[in-house]
Amino acid sequence: MAARRPPAPHPPVRRVRPRDDRNRGPETMNTTVVICAYTQRRWDDVTAALAAVEAQTVPAGEVILVIDHNPELQQRAAAEFTGVLVVANSGRRGLSGARNTAIELAKGDVLVFLDDDAVPERDWLEELLAGYEDPRVLAVGGAARPAWPDGERSPLLPAGGGDGELDWVVGCTYTGQPRTEEPVRNLMGCNMSFRREAFQLAGLFTEDLGRVGRTPLGCEETELCIRLRQASPGALILFRPSAVVRHRVTPDRLTWGYLRRRGWGEGISKALVSRSVGADAALSTERDYLRRIIPAAMLREFAKLVRGKGFSGLLALFVVVGATAAGYLRGKLSRHRLRIRVSTPKLVHGPIHVATVDIRDLPARLTVPPRAVGHYRAAQVLVRDGERTLDVMLLPVRHGVVQLDVLAAGTPVVARETGFERPLxxxxxxxxxxxxxxxxxxxxxxxxxxxxxxxxxxxxxxxxxxxxxxxxxxxxxxxxxxxxxxxxxxxxxxxxxxxxxxxxxxxxxxxxxxxxxxxxxxxxxxxxxxxxxxxxxxxxxxxxxxxxxxxxxxxxxxxxxxxxxxxxxxxxxxxxxxxxxxxxxxxxxxxxxxxxxxxxxxxxxxxxxxxxxxxxxxxxxxxxxxxxxxxxxxxxxxxxxxxxxxxxxxxxELREQMRGYGVGLAAMLLLSIARRPIGVFSILRHFPRGLARLAARTPELPLSDRAARSRLRQLRRDERYGLLGGPLALAKAWKRHRVDARSRPR
Missing domain, CATH: 3.90.550.10 (Spore Coat Polysaccharide Biosynthesis Protein SpsA; Chain A)
Structure with a gap:
């Protein structure tokens, strides 16, 4: 389903897009808009979506188009779309793998996901970013209005005025969702955005869920949002109906067969999600939907049937609900479990070459000097425009060469002010x-x-x-x-x-x-x-x-x-x-x-x-x-x-440094409490989540590299042991400081 109320009220290389980031508010946050495509049949839809993104009242910092295992489509898109980073899905085939590819490439503070067959209103991005005024908000989504094939609602999807109860079947806002800005449990996949740190807290989209080609599975955004709330209980996921996209409904989705397949896929997906995050979290909104929304819709459609106005709406309710229930039971009998990927930078083992390039005099390739022992597998490249920083990238080294011709110069960044008087x-x-x-x-x-x-x-x-x-x-x-x-x-x-x-x-x-x-x-x-x-x-x-x-x-x-x-x-x-x-x-x-x-x-x-x-x-x-x-x-x-x-x-030396970080953090917190005792409540409340966030920065290591995993665990243990030694270290520092103060001549 689409966005739901919460249970309680309440690879490739990215191109450089230079910009100046001064005086940024929510309306000018650095954003990355992600669109995923898989077939050339939607070429006109993708073109319309990109054109609408380009025409936004608040421009996007970068736009990434991920092509899901379709080389011909990727080649055509790369040739025809300018100002867009076109990349191939480096993960498993499917929407989730494509989105994860974009997450690992994007540089925006906020990542916005738009379906390839959805066209946003001109103020869509502005409305989404306005939801991030509150720092507790980690995700903001908007409404999706159906664009019917003939301009009129299909009789298969009943409605009592406004949104229909089954509009989630075609990926649109449905009856039961908030009419005003409210926190929700999860967002709709066709129109959603996340702060970057949300993926550090909860991980990436699970690639065992999500649409693969035309297979009507889903719930990957539901499962991610629930994981996000579990990882950060104080976080808010906000639904803003004013952020609107027009989601195209194709005729093939308005058939009895599609309704059955969509309900079946939804049920199976819900069963898998309940195994991952727990049945209470996975089904809380659905229970309310079945208790309130569906019975009211059935009574209304039955009244229409009595008045002789057709029975398709009532039948559609039975078909979709029945297929969803059957799919859920089938999913519960399955032994399949979801595998969750952690959103962390991949660690390149072995030496990494460090270099700086200037985009004003950019060579097509960078030659990496040979090493006496071993060779470089990657290069960390600082990209500058004169004395202005554009990006820092980790690029592959192949045969001693780093390819730089993929970097687009774009428009120059705002030049530094040179007329000011430089102080001492x-x-x-x-x-x-x-x-x-x-x-x-x-x-x-x-x-x-x-x-x-x-x-x-x-x-x-x-x-x-x-x-x-x-x-x-x-x-x-x-x-x-x-x-x-x-x-x-x-x-x-x-x-x-x-x-x-x-x-x-x-x-x-x-x-x-x-x-x-x-x-x-x-x-x-x-x-x-x-x-x-x-x-x-x-x-x-x-x-x-x-x-x-x-x-x-x-x-x-x-x-x-x-x-x-x-x-x-x-x-x-x-x-x-x-x-x-x-x-x-x-x-x-x-x-x-x-x-x-x-x-x-x-x-x-x-x-x-x-x-x-x-x-x-x-x-x-x-x-x-x-x-x-x-x-x-x-x-x-x-x-x-x-x-x-x-x-x-x-x-x-690194182990000792990590232990020192733990000792210093604990000593700093104790000293802060001593200066302002009331601050102990804030520290105690946030300390566990702070440690969890630190742990979320752990690099993703290959499972076969046991030595790297062992060293990583050792560094984490050293830092935690240092935390235990903080109080004693602070006491020793205080004693030594008093001795130095007495011995120092006036």
Whole structure:
């Protein structure tokens, strides 16, 4: 069936479509519209659907047309449709496999699914996106009005005025659905949309359900929506009747045979769904439908029969309901069970080449250098338009070559504002054990090409002697930077020391293993100059190398940058997130941030009880962002400021780092409760879901790769064990901090 009320009231490579993502509201969210097609008989329908998407009042960020195992149709579509990414279904044959293919390729924040024989109204996309005002809403769907073959309703589908009780048979809105905007249990497949994170929480469409060719099975969207509600009980699935599509009804669907097959397929599908998510969840709406809607329709049609106005409507009700019940019983006797796929990025084993290309001078192919041992199977490619970021893609490497001719340049992105006055930026680089990397970080900052003035301060947090490290001092001063010594251990203390000694109105904190790329300071300064209320700017941080298994695993588990879209986050947008304060990680890593001095000083800097070099080991950046949100501050994440991070290349070091993340998270939460005890209720309520969301980022590994699975489980265990050690670590950090405070001269 189509959308139902809830039980309680209440591969291929994608093309680059450059765009500027400033000041985005729900009406301008980055969207991906997905249309799946399987036959050339619907060519005119597909053409009409794409034309209607192009004419929307709110344009889509990208449009993906997935062809379900039909090479001729794919070739024709790729040749005739411009501005559309045409790809082949890389999954099992069927609608669910085609949709999953699009999910894995799409880059939009919201993924919108439209049937190939449905034509949306001009404000359709605008109406769908308006439903995402509430951050609890993870899915929004709309109404489907039938487009009858002769323009008039078929007598086989009875109606008492308006929608008919059996219109779900032809994929349209039916009697019993809400007339106004309301939460529902699930959406209609021909007109629905989801936030990207919905697939991270619930997984993909199960490929054991869904239409395959002309076989009238379904319920894949029902099963997904129920799983989504089970994975996130506080989530809302919204039905907006104002978001309308016109769903074409072909004559072959208005026959007695089709009614029987459609009811039979619906019953079988419902039986499979009940096995997957439980009978109560799978049948709650159907029971209400059979108790209220169907009896009323039968009484009305029987009255028509008595008055001599025909019996086809009454007979259709008996046929469809009977066939559905028979199909359900047949499905319950089956031993078949659904297999659920998890929506996570596929992990490429072995080394991954890291590269950057500029779309203004784009070669047809990228030659990958050979390795002494083994070879590259994939390349992580940063696509830029000058100093503007367009995309980050994982592309296959075949015979030492990456094909780039599939990238379409499109229209140029909005150029950077060059007329603003560039302020003085102070760069603080703390270092402890990797002093040579700190020197390279200074060189990268100087080579970033900032026309304004830079003040670079390197804070030695682990000097071999009280006066400092002579070699490091010489290298730093030779480059024109300042060398400071901070004997008290802890990256937070070192950053605060550098901030106090700096003179710029803006302070950039870069870890010793961070190297900024050209244009980084320009992109950061532009944000501050154009927004006087802005307190902090975070940047896109990509790996400098993905040569070892440890580096690849870290990037998949804890990679710092997950979107190429600019984001502006303030107290309202973040605190309304049901996972606050765990959601503060959306701000980005504190190891590559720039703060307005007045904002940083009002927050009293990083907490010395947290961070690397302390028993707490981590959590200092998340803690500072939480305090900023409570103070009503604002952060902007800009993908145009790109930096490279040197990941842990050693397996044992990575395990220790994962344990440190767990220790730091627990210590940060305890410290946050100590400052604001009432916050314990929010943390306790959201903590289990936060852990579940972290687990949802687990990469999808081949079943045969036992070594990779074993390592992945070990990293997860290390992080969980770290959580248990957080309280003791915070106590040790507090004790050491008091000793340092007493021993420090006034």
């Amino acid at each position: 930026i102070s760069v603080v680089i703390p270092t402890a054990h990797r002093k040579a990397q700190a020197v390279e970080s200074v060189r990268a900052a100087l080579a970033a090409g900032y026309p304004g003035e830079l003040e670079i301060l390197v804070v030695d947090n682990f000097p071999p002697q009280e006066a400092g490290d002579d070699w490091l001092r010489g290298e730093v001063e030779r480059l024109g930077a300042r060398y400071l010594v901070e004997p008290r251990k802890g990256v937070s203390v070192a950053r605060n020391t550098g901030a106090v000694a700096s003179t710029g109105d803006f302070i950039a904190f870069l870890d010793e293993n961070i190297s900024v790329e050209p244009g980084w300071f320009d992109a950061v300064a532009e944000e501050f100059v154009t927004d006087p209320d802005l307190g902090c700017v975070t940047a896109m941080v990509l790996p400098a190398s993905l040569e070892t298994d440890a580096e690849v695993l870290f990037e998949r588990l804890k990679g710092y940058s997950h979107t190429v879209h600019r984001q502006r986050l303030d107290r309202e947008t973040v605190r309304e997130d049901p996972l606050y304060p765990l959601s503060m990680a959306r701000y980005g890593p504190g190891s590559c941030t720039t703060w307005r001095r007045t904002t940083f000083e009002s927050l009293r800097g990083f907490d010395p009880l947290l961070g690397a070099g302390t028993p707490s080991m981590a959590g200092e950046d998340l803690d500072l962002f939480v305090r900023l949100a409570r103070a009503g501050g604002t952060v902007v994440y800009t993908p145009h400021a790109v930096a490279r991070h040197t990941h842990r290349a050693d397996w044992l």
